[in-house]
Amino acid sequence: MMNLYRDCYRELHRQVHNIVCACCSCIDHDPALFEVIPTNYPSLSRLVVDPDLVPFDFSCGVATLDRQHVMIDPLGVKRSPDGDGGHNLSLYVCRGCHYHLQTNRFPKLSLANCRWIGPQPDELKDLTWIEELLIARAHIVGMIVRLQERSSSSYFAVKGHIILLPQDTT
Numbered sequence: 654m655m656n657l658y659r660d661c662y663r664e665l666h667r668q669v670h671n672i673v674c675a676c677c678s679c680i681d682h683d684p685a686l687f688e689v690i691p692t693n694y695p696s697l698s699r700l701v702v703d704p705d706l707v708p709f710d711f712s713c714g715v716a717t718l719d720r721q722h723v724m725i726d727p728l729g730v731k732r733s734p735d736g737d738g739g740h741n742l743s744l745y746v747c748r749g750c751h752y753h754l755q756t757n758r759f760p761k762l763s764l765a766n767c768r769w770i771g772p773q774p775d776e777l778k779d780l781t782w783i784e785e786l787l788i789a790r791a792h793i794v795g796m797i798v799r800l801q802e803r804s805s806s807s808y809f810a811v812k813g814h815i816i817l818l819p820q821d822t823t
Contacts, residue, residue, distance in 0.1 A: 667684075669682070670682065671728075672684060672686075672687055672745050673726055673728035673729045673745060674687065674726070674729055674745060674746055674747040674750055675713075675725040675726050675728075675729025675730060675744040675745055675746055676700065676725060676726075676729070676746050676747070676750035676754070676760050676762075676763045676764070676765075677726075677747060677749075677750050677760060677762040677763050677764065677768070678726040678728075678729070678764060678768075679747050679762075681747070686747060686748060687745045687746060687747055687748070688745075688746050688747075688748060688751040689731060689743050689744070689745060689746075690743060690744050690746050690751065690754075691743050691744075692715050692717060692718060692730075692742050692743060692744060693717065694744070694754070696754040696755065696757055697718065697721075697723050697725075697744075697754070698721070698723070699754060699757070699758070699759050699760070699763075699765075700723045700724055700725060700760075700763055700764075700765040701721055701722050701723055701724075701765070702722055702723075702724040702765050703722070704722050707724070707769065707771075708771065709771045709772060711724050711769065712727075713725050713726070713727040713730060714727055714730060715730060715742055723765075724763075724764050724765040724769065725744065725764065726764060729744055729745045729746070730742060730743075730744060730745075731743045731744065731745055749762070750762065750763060
């Protein structure tokens with residue numbers, strides 16, 4: 654019983670930390686889903702952004718990347734202590750982004766692909782969920798139209814908040 658508790662405790666503590674991809678900002682808890690790459694990885698040059706096009710400071714705290722204007726998520730920077738009281742810097746990159754960088758292609762989901770949103774304004778930080786819905790720029794609306802009688806291959810359920818309106822399609 655003690656081994657079961659110890660194993661459960663270790664597994665919980667292994668996955669309680671958010672790991673953020675430096676390239677696309679996706680978040681996960683499993684370190685096995687990420688690659689750790691050095692900050693001087695040559696393919697990071699694919700993530701260079703013209704600073705005149707971005708209306709905010711996107712520096713990440715890594716001097717070499719900031720000088721080259723490489724846009725990454727600062728939460729994806731891994732700081733591990735070295736023996737001299739400093740830190741060794743590397744980056745967490747999800748496997749999808751790593752594959753694109755490794756094959757010298759531009760990751761489509763990267764922040765450098767105009768997917769940045771900038772810092773949140775102070776006026777929007779303490780909004781309730783209903784206030785967020787009222788000022789949202791987009792709302793998801795979906796529609797499923799069934800043009801045949803129900804069979805074994807048709808939908809029997811849809812998950813989420815929906816309203817079903819029967820239609821006469823004749």
